Amino acid sequence: MIQVAQILFILSVLVILHEFGHYITAKMFKVRVEKFYLFMDAGFSLVKKKIGETEWGIGWLPLGGYVKLSGMIDESMDTEQMSEEAQPWEFRSKPAWQRLIIMLGGIIVNVILAWLIFTIMYSTVGQKFISTAKIQENGLAFGEVGQKAGFRNGDKILSVDGKHQPSFNRMTLDVLLGDKVEVERNGAKVDVILTDEMKGEIISKEGKEFVGPRFSNTVVDSVVPKSAADVAGLKKGDKIKALNGTAFTYYDEFKERISKHKNDSISLSVLRGTQMVELKAKVDKEGKLGFINKALDKLDYEVNNQLSFGQAVPAAVKESWSLLVYNVKQFKLILRPKTEAYKHVQSPIGIARRLPDTWNWEFIWNFTALFSIGLAFMNLLPIPGLDGGHALFTIVEMITGKKLSDKAAGYVQTFGMIILLTLMALTFGKDIYQLVVDKLL
Structure with a gap:
């Protein structure tokens, strides 16, 4: 439950601030914001309240969130208002450069958030x-x-x-x-x-x-019950010094040598406290004894x-940029079929399972900063349905002077949403399947 609580907290912070980036830039250019939602309210919402012209709410489906702007075809897929005459407060009535800023508002906030978190962390905990x-x-x-x-x-x-x-x-x-x-x-x-x-x-x-x-010692940290190590009499704290009379220096050397004695009997020279003890053991079929080496x-x-605030500011900028570069490199790796890296893309379920099972604010804020850069990069991708897709069409409009028709924009948005929902279904399905398999095993 701690892992679920952590991922929900992180997602909530990121989604609210990302959507706030769109909200505040829309308000700057006097665009009416009809809805501001954390998570998706497909069919119904958990909580909602209308304040002024905006409905504020929390949806039941934790797949991001959205702000609905008047006069814009977005995640809500509301095209009815587009058939009416454009109004001054609508998104579509604004100049292309203003619409571009509104589209990039969420991404900008994500980058600023990461920079702020890193600055605070570097100047406090280091x-x-x-x-x-x-x-x-x-x-x-x-x-x-x-x-x-x-x-x-x-x-x-x-x-x-x-x-x-x-x-x-x-x-x-x-x-x-x-x-x-x-x-x-x-x-x-x-x-x-x-x-x-x-x-x-x-x-x-x-x-x-x-x-x-490369560990320079082979020290028993724990013994698997009823394993070959347990039967042989190995105990926590034992230091294995030699195998079949031959000494070794590193733990990896021990593992390599023992792997050559599958289903075979061996002798171990063990330092227990101040005494040297000789033990006999039977290696299992996998070439293991059944103990965990002390790390x-x-x-x-x-x-x-330890950085001062003045030092932390540029260091945080450098780290934020570095993470953005890593996201680009990882995306390129995913696009190379032979690496099969695309099979390891994870949904929030998969990510949550990797989080620690104790609440650690230092880890949470560092992870939030890292995730914020990832969210910024993902939204920069020129895919219809994402901020980058909207921004791309707006930039093309600024260059050519030709605007995509509302009908065509509706088709493009629908196509983009189908792609995104399909990818979400695949990643969530994979992680849910793995969760079920792990529980059964």
């Missing part, structure tokens, strides 16, 4: 990120797919497409969005070239988890830059 330098002090450990792509345990990523990334979370994203990864391997520089097919395999099987820190807390890798 600019926090996981340090690439700290996390790869011992090199990096890669999953099976990462190694298949050409990486090796112990590699240190120097740059992606010639650019060094100090934030580890961003660096893993850069790898999936880039083409050439330069790594340091045994003191030499090596280039790893990722194909679209390989990126697709990483995204579908391991995601950002395809790479992580360092993310705070061990975190950097916190």
